[in-house]
Amino acid sequence: MVLPILTVTALVALVVVHLRWRQKYFLARESARVEFAAFQQEHQRAAGQIQTQQTALFDSMIEGLLLLDEHGKIQLANRAFAGLFGTASDLRGRTVLEVLRQHELTDLLTRVATEKQVDGYDLKLGGLNERWLQVNAAAITGAGGNPQGTLLVFHDLTRLKQLERTREEFVANVSHELRTPLSLIRGYVETLLDGAKDNPEVATKFLETIHRNSGRLQFLIEDLLTISELESGRLKMTLQPVALRPLVEKVLEDFKTQAAAKRVTLVNELPELAASADANRLHQLLGNLVGNAIKYGRPEGSVRILALRTDDGMIQICVRDDGPGIPAESLDRVFERFYRVDKARSRDQGGTGLGLAIVKHIVQGHGGKVWVESEPGQGAAFYFTLPEEKASLSV
Ligand code: ADP
Numbered sequence: 430m431v432l433p434i435l436t437v438t439a440l441v442a443l444v445v446v447h448l449r450w451r452q453k454y455f456l457a458r459e460s461a462r463v464e465f466a467a468f469q470q471e472h473q474r475a476a477g478q479i480q481t482q483q484t485a486l487f488d489s490m491i492e493g494l495l496l497l498d499e500h501g502k503i504q505l506a507n508r509a510f511a512g513l514f515g516t517a518s519d520l521r522g523r524t525v526l527e528v529l530r531q532h533e534l535t536d537l538l539t540r541v542a543t544e545k546q547v548d549g550y551d552l553k554l555g556g557l558n559e560r561w562l563q564v565n566a567a568a569i570t571g572a573g574g575n576p577q578g579t580l581l582v583f584h585d586l587t588r589l590k591q592l593e594r595t596r597e598e599f600v601a602n603v604s605h606e607l608r609t610p611l612s613l614i615r616g617y618v619e620t621l622l623d624g625a626k627d628n629p630e631v632a633t634k635f636l637e638t639i640h641r642n643s644g645r646l647q648f649l650i651e652d653l654l655t656i657s658e659l660e661s662g663r664l665k666m667t668l669q670p671v672a673l674r675p676l677v678e679k680v681l682e683d684f685k686t687q688a689a690a691k692r693v694t695l696v697n698e699l700p701e702l703a704a705s706a707d708a709n710r711l712h713q714l715l716g717n718l719v720g721n722a723i724k725y726g727r728p729e730g731s732v733r734i735l736a737l738r739t740d741d742g743m744i745q746i747c748v749r750d751d752g753p754g755i756p757a758e759s760l761d762r763v764f765e766r767f768y769r770v771d772k773a774r775s776r777d778q779g780g781t782g783l784g785l786a787i788v789k790h791i792v793q794g795h796g797g798k799v800w801v802e803s804e805p806g807q808g809a810a811f812y813f814t815l816p817e818e819k820a821s822l823s824v
Contacts, residue, residue, distance in 0.1 A: 488507050488508040488509075490507055490509055491509060492509060492582050492583060492584050493506075493513045493514070493562075493583035495507075495510055495525070495581040496578060496579075496581075497538075499578050501524055501538065501579075502522050503520045503522065503523050503524070503525070503528065505521070506518070506520045513562070514529055516528055516529070537552075538566070538579060541568050542579075546566070546568070547564075547566045548566075550564040552583075561585075561589075562583050562584065562586065562587075563584045564583050564584075565582045565584070566579060566581045566582075567579070599767075603653065606649055610645045611646065613638065613642045614639050614646075617636075617638055617639050618639065621635055648781050649781045652781045652787060653783070655713075659794065660790065664794075666706075666707040667707050668705045668706060668795070669706070671705075671706045671711060671818070673702050673704055673744070674697065674700070674701060676708065676711060676712060678697055679712065680712060680715045680719055681697055681719065684723060687723055688723050691728045691729070692728060693723050693729065693730055693731065693732060694730075694732070696731060696732070698734060698736075699735065700736065700737075702817070703818040704744050704816065704818055705816045706818075707791075707795070710794070711791070711815070713791065714787070714791045714813070717784040718748040718788060718811050719732060719734070719748060720784070721784060721811075722749070722752070722809070725752055725774075725778075725809070726751065726752030730752055731751055733748075733749045734748050735747045738817060743797065743816055744814065746812070746814075746815065748811045749810040750808045750809055751807070751808040752809065753808075754805045754808050754809050755770060755801060755803040755805075755809050757803075757805075760801055760803060763785050764786060764788070764799065766782065766786040767782040768782065788811075792814070792815075795815050795816065796816060797815050798813065799811070799812065799814075800812050
């Protein structure tokens with residue numbers, strides 16, 4: 430009788446222990462599952478954060494960046510790349526050729542596969558939006574040296590190339606401008622030495638030409654120095670309150686003889702306004718515009734200077750003539766260095782081709798804008814803006 434009772438008790442105890450153990454096991458399993466889910470979530474969050482940081486880092490680069498996998502498929506292209514080539518931002522899974530249609534890049538990829546690293550590869554993109562790029566490419570390899578992809582970095586050299594081109598053109602223009610009066614001077618001096626000096630009448634004519642051309646050289650060199658000072662940023666504008674009407678009066682006074690010779694009337698129509706400006710530079714700027722208006726305006730015509738206050742705290746000044754004006758296709762170009770509508774006429778009048786480029790620099794140095802309006806046959810009107818001086822003037 431004792432034995433069955435013991436057996437039953439042992440069985441019951443066993444069942445209880447088993448049930449307890451099962452409960453503990455399920456509790457432990459559940460807690461492990463919850464912990465694992467939390468870990469997974471944390472891992473995903475961290476991975477997402479790294480991805481966002483990586484994208485932000487790549488997108489903040491000025492250079493275009495392209496990452497290809499071992500099959501040549503795009504894995505990543507940053508914002509600068511999309512901007513350079515005008516592509517969509519998500520290019521994943523596509524090939525370089527599909528996206529860019531640049532066969533030079535396929536050649537570059539072939540080279541990288543064998544050379545592992547290619548630096549300074551020049552790539553020129555044609556079309557309307559011409560661009561010069563330099564590409565650095567590197568093969569990415571795994572621990573065992575097996576290929577894992579390619580990294581391409583695109584540097585945009587367009588602006589540098591354009592600056593280089595502008596500088597070359599400038600040097601060529603300056604040389605040409607200097608050569609013309611210089612060879613005239615030499616020619617006339619040689620003729621004088623060869624005997625023309627013995628004929629006083631001829632000698633006087635030749636000396637006048639030499640004098641005129643040496644004057645041209647001097648103007649050109651002075652304008653070149655001004656342009657170089659203005660462009661280098663070395664020259665600081667000394668802004669002070671300037672009463673405009675008296676300043677314009679002084680400028681017109683400088684041109685009295687020149688205007689009288691062409692019977693041109695000079696009219697100062699400025700109201701009492703004051704600008705915050707560099708008085709000497711403003712004098713030079715107005716002198717260039719008034720000088721041009723007399724030079725290129727019509728004989729017996731008029732040159733007027735007007736001004737008004739604009740809504741944005743600026744003063745707009747206008748120098749207007751009633752001459753032949755400027756053709757529409759040249760309106761945007763007259764402010765370029767050495768640009769002339771009529772080369773022969775400008776040179777005859779002693780022009781250097783730099784006057785309006787200087788005007789543009791001075792206006793921009795004051796934070797203003799400059800432009801020209803003209804209807805052929807109706808004269809030209811040059812406008813520029815300057816900041817208004819609000820304080821009362823003691824000038
Ligand atoms: P330049 O020394 O030849 O006068 P500028 O830079 O002062 O050089 O002017 C550039 C060109 O703009 C001139 O050669 C001329 O063709 C044109 N231009 C300037 N002002 C006038 C004007 N008031 N009327 C007609 N053409 C003008």
